Amino acid sequence: MGVTLSKKSVKESIENYLKALWVSTEKDQDLAQIKWIADHLKITPPSVVEMLKKLEKEKYVVYKLRRGVRLTDKGRKIAGRIVRNHRLMEVMAKKVLHTGIDHESVCGIEHHMDKDFANALCTLLDHPKRCPHGYPIPRGECCPDITTKVRPTLLKP
Ligand SMILES: [Zn+2]
Ligand SMILES: [Zn+2]
Numbered sequence: 001m002g003v004t005l006s007k008k009s010v011k012e013s014i015e016n017y018l019k020a021l022w023v024s025t026e027k028d029q030d031l032a033q034i035k036w037i038a039d040h041l042k043i044t045p046p047s048v049v050e051m052l053k054k055l056e057k058e059k060y061v062v063y064k065l066r067r068g069v070r071l072t073d074k075g076r077k078i079a080g081r082i083v084r085n086h087r088l089m090e091v092m093a094k095k096v097l098h099t100g101i102d103h104e105s106v107c108g109i110e111h112h113m114d115k116d117f118a119n120a121l122c123t124l125l126d127h128p129k130r131c132p133h134g135y136p137i138p139r140g141e142c143c144p145d146i147t148t149k150v151r152p153t154l155l156k157p
Contacts, residue, residue: 018078096125
């Protein structure tokens, strides 16, 4: 019997790459670097490159050889949602559950939150703008400081 990845884990791994790219380019950096992504996801640079090529084929990223990679609008949409979910969960863990958390402890849940759940959680938490680590939380349709006309979940934080 061969080893096959379930659809779900492929989806999660794609989402983790897109999330890493988002985080990497959050601070005014235009292109994410292969080495940074490899360190961040704890995988080898050749595997990163291989995955990026797949993501480029699916039009999630634009990969510029030897220069770096950036998210397309399609990629940003997914990455922004995952980053938002992740950081909302961090805020909840701290504010509601009063647990000390690190970046990895909520990892996983963010892949399984639908938009309504995320917006309900965001509303419950009073639409936090930053996670406990100080990173910006992408705004959602529920957030009062956003008009739904301006690409609700796509705004660069
Ligand atoms: Zn955080
Ligand atoms: Zn909100």
